[in-house]
Structures are given as structure tokens and as C-alpha cells.
Amino acid sequence: MSSPDRAYWKPAEETLPRPALEALQLERLRQTLARVWEKVPFYRRKLDEAKVTPDAVRDLTDLRRLPFTTSADLRETYPAGLLAVPPDEALRLHTSSGTTGKPKAIFFSRQDVDNSAELCARSFVATGMGRHDVFQNMMTYGLFTGALVTHYAAEKIGCLVIPAGPGNSDRQLLLMRDFHTTAIHLTPSFALYFADFLEKRRVDPRRDLALRRAFVGAEPYTEETRRKIETGLGVRAFNSYGLSEMNGPGVAFECQEQQGMHLWEDHFLMEIIDPGSGAPLPPGARGELVLTTLVREAMPILRYRTRDITSITDEPCACGRTHRRIQRITGRADDMLIVRGVNFYPQQIERILMAVPGVGRNYVIVLEGLDEMTVKVELSEAGFDGQLEHVVALQNEIAGLLRAEILTKPKVDLVPPGTLPISEGKAKRVIDNRTL
Amino acid sequence: MSTVRLLAIFVENKPGQTARITKLLAEGRINIRWVTIATSGPFGVMKLLVADPERGHAILKQYGMMASLIDVLPVEVADQPGALHEVAECLARDNINLDNTSGFVANQRAIVIIETADIERARALLVEQGLRVLSREELLGI
Known part of the structure; x- marks a missing residue:
């Protein structure tokens, strides 16, 4: 008999009351600012230009006085211009899945590797996943963060992890059948393709497979697509949000309520701005998501312009997590x-x-x-x-x-x-x- | 008496697409007795009369083609003026609309192939009128 699913991975952190969470955010923001001021000449220069010193930040609304970081900044400082630790303390390098020009290089310290897996573990447990699950990771392994970060997270929880990588649908099916895979992680386009593949092979996932959950991310998709994935694969599909610049997957994730994605606010400060003017927008308004890392050691990033369009939901969630949610990404400012x-x-x-x-x-x-x-x-x-x-x-x-x-x-x-x-x-x- | 069915295939309207279909059917030893191809902009529909439409359908599906089977009424009429009119009038009297319809003459026999949404009512009316609705075996025997 399996033990009951855990409700939370780290209950204290995930249900921290808002005032305490916001105090923690401020403390961590100030630490981050002090770090980049001292260690990263790029940010020292930017903060000087904005006439802001780290101790000038007294509450969270001072955030908007800080300079933005853009993906162009990451390319210009390539390969190691934003590194805030001695090169020797960097443990892992990922690059963004940029399609043109130089990639964006993202360094992880040992603590960053662990934190990225922690956040994903929280996210997985929030969907009801537990140590008895068999996790088949159908994301791309390699420079892309998608697979490795979730791989470490599923191992942390204690799942059997199958590092299948993408493609080769016949082999995916073989693994699913023979090892009774219960959870998969893949892109929405591959999920749709794989659903078609199962239909062609006359495999009824509800009858022939043990699949229960799909973690679907790395590309924006719609509710209609989610329903097609759920029907075609016989799973509950959970939306996930992440980007390499912010550790990869597990920045925000749906809980079992499936009403928006909890963004882990003890690790990231979020803002929604007007992509044109840069002006801050209130909860509920759609605009560009801007993220500031709060605990990243090797490569802190201030006010990163994600180019992703979403809105913040600040009503409490029935799951009990106090971290606010973002809605499904409805586009990229660049994709318009x-x-x-x-x-x-x-x-x-x-x-x-x-x-x-x-x-x-x-x-x-x-x-x-x-x-x-x-x-x-x-x-x-x-x-x-x-x-x-x-x-x-x-x-x-x-x-x-x-x-x-x-x-x-x-x-x-x-x-x-x-x-x-x-x-x-x-x-x-x-x-x-x-x-x- | 088995119903006469056409094998209908959705194809892109570009060179080589018909050949993809005919190659698969040739390899499956499916003899095509009659064909129409209708196009509309970027796509078209091929309709084939073959001896074994169900097997043809299965072969095309196996290769990922989009195919469907359509029940039709093949009516034998006299090879003379007014013959088609007799069919049309008979159905019009009962307000039955003819959809895609085509005809051919083979071995001195004139055949009209009728598609209509109300196939069973149309069959009964035509038979009542004294017209001959052919079975699959009769049609393929021509």
C-alpha cells in the first residue's frame, strides 16, 4: 500500500504568511543588491547610472527604481560578465535556447543547483506527485535547463526517474509500458504529437498505460490544448513556467487546483509591466512579467524582462500556498x-x-x-x-x-x-x- | 445486397498527391473502376469506385491518408434522351436534393451515381418508379 501523497514539499516555506514572505523578499533583495554591487561590474555601472545604492532600497516598492536587465544584456555580457562568484565556484553551465546569435550563458553554483531542484520538487509535490511515481522525462537533456533541473527534482522526491529525452515515440511507449510510467514531462507540441502517435498505434492510455500526470511547459499553450493533451494521453496536465535565465523550469507551477501557476516568491520577485512604457501594472492586468532573483548565488539577475505576457492573481488559493499565481502565458512580447x-x-x-x-x-x-x-x-x-x-x-x-x-x-x-x-x-x- | 460505397480521399491540391494515393492502391491490388477529382483552392477530394472499398480504406488509413467511405445509389437508366430527367423528377417530387452526382455509359449501359443525404428514401422512391438501383455486385459486373 502506498503512503498518502504529501500536501507540500516544504510546508513552512510554501505557506509562509504574506507579511513574513514580503519581509523575507525585502531582506533577500537587499542582499542580492549588495552582492551584485560588490561583485558584478555590469550591475555596479547600471546602478550608478540609475543613481541607486543598495541601502537606498527600503521597501519592495523601491524595486521599480532599479534598472531592467534584458536578454540583450545577457548576450552582451556573454560568456561570464554577470558571474558573481569566482569561476571555480560555478558548478554547472546552461545556455538558453536562443535561436539566433550568441546564446545566453547561465551559471549555477552548488547552492543554485540545489535550489532549482528544490523549487521543482515543491512544484511536483503540489500536483500530487510522490516518491512512488515513475517519472519519464521527455524534455531535451543537455544545455537546455528543461530536463536536468526536473530530473534532479524528481530524484529529490524519490521517484524512479527515466531520463528518456525527447523524440523516438516507439521507445517512449516501450519505456512507459515496461516501467509503468506515471508522470511525464514534455512540451505541449510533443504531447499533442505523442497523443496522435498513441492513437495510430491503437494504444488507449487509460487502459494500456499507467500515466496519471503530465507536466507540460517550455512553450506557451492554451486551455484548449491542455484539454486535448489530457484527453489524448489520459492524464491531468499541469502547466509549468520557467526560463533558463531564472534556473529553468519550476519558477511557477500549477497546484492541484489548476487555476494559475504559483510563482515561488521567496526565490523570485515578480512584477507585471507595460511592455512598451515599462510602467508597473496592478494585479489582474496583463503585461510583461519581470523577475528578480532573490537567492541565486552564481548569477543574480535584477528585473529581468522575460518578454512573456501574463497577469498576477493575488486572491488566496484553496491549496493553502501563499505564493501568488500567474496566469497562463498568453504570448511573448517578441512573438506579437x-x-x-x-x-x-x-x-x-x-x-x-x-x-x-x-x-x-x-x-x-x-x-x-x-x-x-x-x-x-x-x-x-x-x-x-x-x-x-x-x-x-x-x-x-x-x-x-x-x-x-x-x-x-x-x-x-x-x-x-x-x-x-x-x-x-x-x-x-x-x-x-x-x-x- | 451490399451497399455501393465510394472511397473518398482528402488530398492536397499539388503535383504528385494523386500519384501517392494511386500508388498505394496499385500496390494493394485495388482496381479502380471509376474516379472523380474535385478541387477547391489548396485541397481536393478524390472519389473512387473500387471493388473492395473497405479494404482500400484500410490500406489508405494505414499509410496515414485521410479517407472516408460514402454510400451512394447507382441507378441504371435507359441510354436515351430523358432518362436522367426521369430520375431527377422522381426525386424532386419528394423534395430530395441531389448532392454530387455523375454518370457514365459502359457496355451500352447508362449509370447515374447519386449522392444524397436521404439515401434510403431516395432508394425506395426510385424503385417504386420502376428504376433499377444496382447492388455492388451488379455495378462491378458491368
């Missing part, structure tokens, strides 16, 4: 598309597509010529009864729904399943070939 003068996020398109019966799980947005936009989406089994007219009607219906959402009418191409490139890592949803 402007077509024919209208701006929108690819996730808006996804939300519409995933809610239309008859449409499959894979889609791509192609921008060409002078602002011509085509949404290519795969037809699903349910969408084809043999009649061309019905496919044309479905196509027109989707074009109409998209027009209502984004206020410009894209061309919609329905394509047979398997036609669009599949992704076992981060999905590329936008192909911009415009000649503007």
Missing part, C-alpha cells in the same frame, strides 16, 4: 505579430483552432509577400466525411472565427494530417517570409 496593421499573438489563433471540431492538433501561420497571412491547419478524422463542400464550409467557418478574434481575415488552408512539419521540441508556429 502585426499583420495589416492589426496586432495579435499566435496563441489567439491556436485558441480558436483548438476549439473547432474537425481540426487536428498541428498548425502553422505563414506570412508572405506584402502582409498575406495563411493559417495552415490539419484536418482531423472528424472533419472529413468524404465531401469537398463540407471541407470548404469548415474552412470558411474557421476563417470567420479567426476574423472575429484578430480582426483581419486570414486565408485558411486545411491540409491532410501529417502534412505539416512535426516538432518533438519547441514548435515553430510562425513562418514569416514577408518582403516588407
Whole structure:
């Protein structure tokens, strides 16, 4: 008989009353500032320019006087310009999954490695995972933080950890069957692909597999996609948020309530700002998430512009955790598309597509010529009864729904399943070939 | 008497897509007796009359093609003026709408293949009218 699931990994830390949590944040912010002032010339210069000294910060609202750090800053200080410990004390190096130019190098000290795993362990336990679980890690191992950090976390909890990595669906299935995997960690695009794969192999996950939970992250996705993953894999899917610049996964995670992701505020200070003006926004308002590390040793970062668009929920959560939640990421400030003068996020398109019966799980947005936009989406089994007219009607219906959402009418191409490139890592949803 | 069914396949409207389908059917020894291809912009639908549509369907599915089976009514009419009119009028009287419909003449026999949403009612009316609705075996025997 298995022991009951633990409610919390570290109860005292996770349910710390708000006043104590905020006092801890202030203390840690001041320590962080003192550290970077002393050890990181880049921040010394930035703080001087902003005319702020570490002891000028007296309460948390002083945070907004501090300078931002951008991803461009991380590239410019590459490889080791933000290191706050002697190189010898760095224990691990990760790089961000940047697609162009220099990567962003992120150093971890021994304490940082341990803390990153601690936060993920809290997150996993918050979903009901425990030591009896078998955790198959389907994220990319290597320079990407996604797999290693969660690997250490699942080991901390005491799970059997299967470091499967992504891809090779046949082998994934074999491992799941033979070792009775109960929890998986993967990207939403791979989750959708794998659900299709199980269907093709005539595997009913509820009957043939022991899967109970999927931790889905590293790419933004919609509630509709979550439901497709839950149905297709026979699991509860938990949304997770992280970024390499902030240790990787486990920055924020859903608890069993699944109403937003608790952001571990004893380790990160969060703000929501207007991505254009940089002005702070109140809880509930959507804007860019800005994070400051509070306990990171090797590489503290002040007010990092994540470019991720979300909002803060500050109502208490039924799970008892006092750390406030952020809502599902609805886009990246960088991903915003402007077509024919209208701006929108690819996730808006996804939300519409995933809610239309008859449409499959894979889609791509192609921008060409002078602002011509085509949404290519795969037809699903349910969408084809043999009649061309019905496919044309479905196509027109989707074009109409998209027009209502984004206020410009894209061309919609329905394509047979398997036609669009599949992704076992981060999905590329936008192909911009415009000649503007 | 087994129902006559067409094998319908959703394909991209670009070079080589028809050949992908026909190759699979040829390899599966599925004989195509009749075909239509209709396109609309980026895609199209191929409809095939084959001896064993269920097996053809299974083969295409196995290779990940999007295929479906459609029940149709093959009606034999006289190969003379007014024959199609007789069919059309018979169905119109009972307010049955003809969907995709096509016809051919083979071995001096004229066949109209009718798709309609109300297939059983249409069959009864045509038979009542004295028209011959062919079974799968009869159609393939032509």
C-alpha cells in the first residue's frame, strides 16, 4: 500500500504568511543588491547610472527604481560578465535556447543547483506527485535547463526517474509500458504529437498505460490544448513556467487546483509591466512579467524582462500556498505579430483552432509577400466525411472565427494530417517570409 | 445486397498527391473502376469506385491518408434522351436534393451515381418508379 501523497514539499516555506514572505523578499533583495554591487561590474555601472545604492532600497516598492536587465544584456555580457562568484565556484553551465546569435550563458553554483531542484520538487509535490511515481522525462537533456533541473527534482522526491529525452515515440511507449510510467514531462507540441502517435498505434492510455500526470511547459499553450493533451494521453496536465535565465523550469507551477501557476516568491520577485512604457501594472492586468532573483548565488539577475505576457492573481488559493499565481502565458512580447496593421499573438489563433471540431492538433501561420497571412491547419478524422463542400464550409467557418478574434481575415488552408512539419521540441508556429 | 460505397480521399491540391494515393492502391491490388477529382483552392477530394472499398480504406488509413467511405445509389437508366430527367423528377417530387452526382455509359449501359443525404428514401422512391438501383455486385459486373 502506498503512503498518502504529501500536501507540500516544504510546508513552512510554501505557506509562509504574506507579511513574513514580503519581509523575507525585502531582506533577500537587499542582499542580492549588495552582492551584485560588490561583485558584478555590469550591475555596479547600471546602478550608478540609475543613481541607486543598495541601502537606498527600503521597501519592495523601491524595486521599480532599479534598472531592467534584458536578454540583450545577457548576450552582451556573454560568456561570464554577470558571474558573481569566482569561476571555480560555478558548478554547472546552461545556455538558453536562443535561436539566433550568441546564446545566453547561465551559471549555477552548488547552492543554485540545489535550489532549482528544490523549487521543482515543491512544484511536483503540489500536483500530487510522490516518491512512488515513475517519472519519464521527455524534455531535451543537455544545455537546455528543461530536463536536468526536473530530473534532479524528481530524484529529490524519490521517484524512479527515466531520463528518456525527447523524440523516438516507439521507445517512449516501450519505456512507459515496461516501467509503468506515471508522470511525464514534455512540451505541449510533443504531447499533442505523442497523443496522435498513441492513437495510430491503437494504444488507449487509460487502459494500456499507467500515466496519471503530465507536466507540460517550455512553450506557451492554451486551455484548449491542455484539454486535448489530457484527453489524448489520459492524464491531468499541469502547466509549468520557467526560463533558463531564472534556473529553468519550476519558477511557477500549477497546484492541484489548476487555476494559475504559483510563482515561488521567496526565490523570485515578480512584477507585471507595460511592455512598451515599462510602467508597473496592478494585479489582474496583463503585461510583461519581470523577475528578480532573490537567492541565486552564481548569477543574480535584477528585473529581468522575460518578454512573456501574463497577469498576477493575488486572491488566496484553496491549496493553502501563499505564493501568488500567474496566469497562463498568453504570448511573448517578441512573438506579437502585426499583420495589416492589426496586432495579435499566435496563441489567439491556436485558441480558436483548438476549439473547432474537425481540426487536428498541428498548425502553422505563414506570412508572405506584402502582409498575406495563411493559417495552415490539419484536418482531423472528424472533419472529413468524404465531401469537398463540407471541407470548404469548415474552412470558411474557421476563417470567420479567426476574423472575429484578430480582426483581419486570414486565408485558411486545411491540409491532410501529417502534412505539416512535426516538432518533438519547441514548435515553430510562425513562418514569416514577408518582403516588407 | 451490399451497399455501393465510394472511397473518398482528402488530398492536397499539388503535383504528385494523386500519384501517392494511386500508388498505394496499385500496390494493394485495388482496381479502380471509376474516379472523380474535385478541387477547391489548396485541397481536393478524390472519389473512387473500387471493388473492395473497405479494404482500400484500410490500406489508405494505414499509410496515414485521410479517407472516408460514402454510400451512394447507382441507378441504371435507359441510354436515351430523358432518362436522367426521369430520375431527377422522381426525386424532386419528394423534395430530395441531389448532392454530387455523375454518370457514365459502359457496355451500352447508362449509370447515374447519386449522392444524397436521404439515401434510403431516395432508394425506395426510385424503385417504386420502376428504376433499377444496382447492388455492388451488379455495378462491378458491368
